[in-house]
Amino acid sequence: MSFRSAGFRPTVLGSALALVLALSASAVMAQDAKPETATPAAVSTAATPAGAATAAAPAPAATAAAAKPGDATAGQAKAAVCGACHGMDGNSTNAQFPKLAGQSEQYIVRQLTSFKAAKRQNPIMMGMAAPLSEQDMHDLGAYFASKTALPGVADQALVERGQTLFRQGDAARGIPACMACHSIDGRGNPGAMYPQLASQHAQYIEATLKAWHDGTTWGDDAHAQVMPAIAKQLSADDIAALASYIEGLHGTDSQPASAP
Template sequence: MKRLIAGVVLGVGLTAMAHGAGDPAAGEQNAAVCAGCHGQGGGKPVMAVYPKLTGLGEKYLFNQLVDIKSGDRSVPEMTGLLSAMSEQDMRDLAAYYNSQDMVVGQANPDLVEQGAALYRGGNMATGVPACAGCHNPKGIGNEPAGYPALGGQNAEYITKQLQAYRAGERATTANAGIMADVASKLTDAEIEAVANYVSGLN
């Protein structure tokens, strides 16, 4: 019986390790290098075009770190910053930032109505799906699918990324390919409106 219990405990432990769950406490130790751009705790970037890292989803954050480290996603400002980090280091970092609360911004009131309509209903005339379908009506994302939480993110950052998707600069993964297709159908005005709406979504 003791062997059976020990086997179960060991099996559960090995399963957890196989999934590579991140340790937020360990991740905090590696977060100092990120604070220069993303702010203490990752929620108050020094520039609005830098993303808030808080609460985006552990899977999404980890996948982005992997892509940036490998060069599949080009972020010149992060060149070399991840070079010494192991896969577990990046999982820990993702877990740390995901455990932090998102600081919600203030949406531009002149763009809220248009942004809300696009986020919640898309644009049937041009084939743009509702953002809420993947990113949740409340903007909290879909962790199992690796879709990030968007609510509270800087409007300037969302605008920059949608433009990058539209230009084909972020289309290296299946999820990025989905976003590239969606963004290709968005006008500049729609991008501005939905980015502003998202910034105040909570």
């Protein structure tokens, strides 16, 4: 059997061309049907109904848990190392170290934070504060706030002058009354983070006021600038009288204790 070449070629070529076109069309259809490779963000956006993308997106993970109010029981264990200088109950026996007993949690947290950030300079305390978490600070603050400061004794010769400055200030010299911030009984104002002063060692108060007078600050914010500005107006005699009066200050209605 033989085929006529002239009649075979058109038939074969026509069939082949039809097949090629069919295959090409299938390939194009398949390509159109195949989803494009997308980034995860694009896939997520495409899969999320319009207007619901924000609501459906997962919330970012918190970088750190917020500190809870201090736990005095937890703070007691953490305060063991503090006892060497400040006393186990916050009543230091060495007058160069401040009493922490009865001090507010907020104020203690503020000072530890300042030490850790090196805004308040003290080589020992900066080292102690460095490893503390915010929760540690709150726990320590709660523990010492739960304690009571032991009463001190004022020098009777300095009481009158100290009391006048503490309660009235000296308007002529731009010195406000201490009780305006620290309260009449020296218990402070926790909300404003003004510390308790009552019964604090006179030696510590005097050293601190002198340091502020000479330009030391405990930070760079407005709160930290208050006492240095006031201390600059105080004379050495003012500072001694105030420090003694504060150590003997115990309560609103009671006179400060005085040496016989």
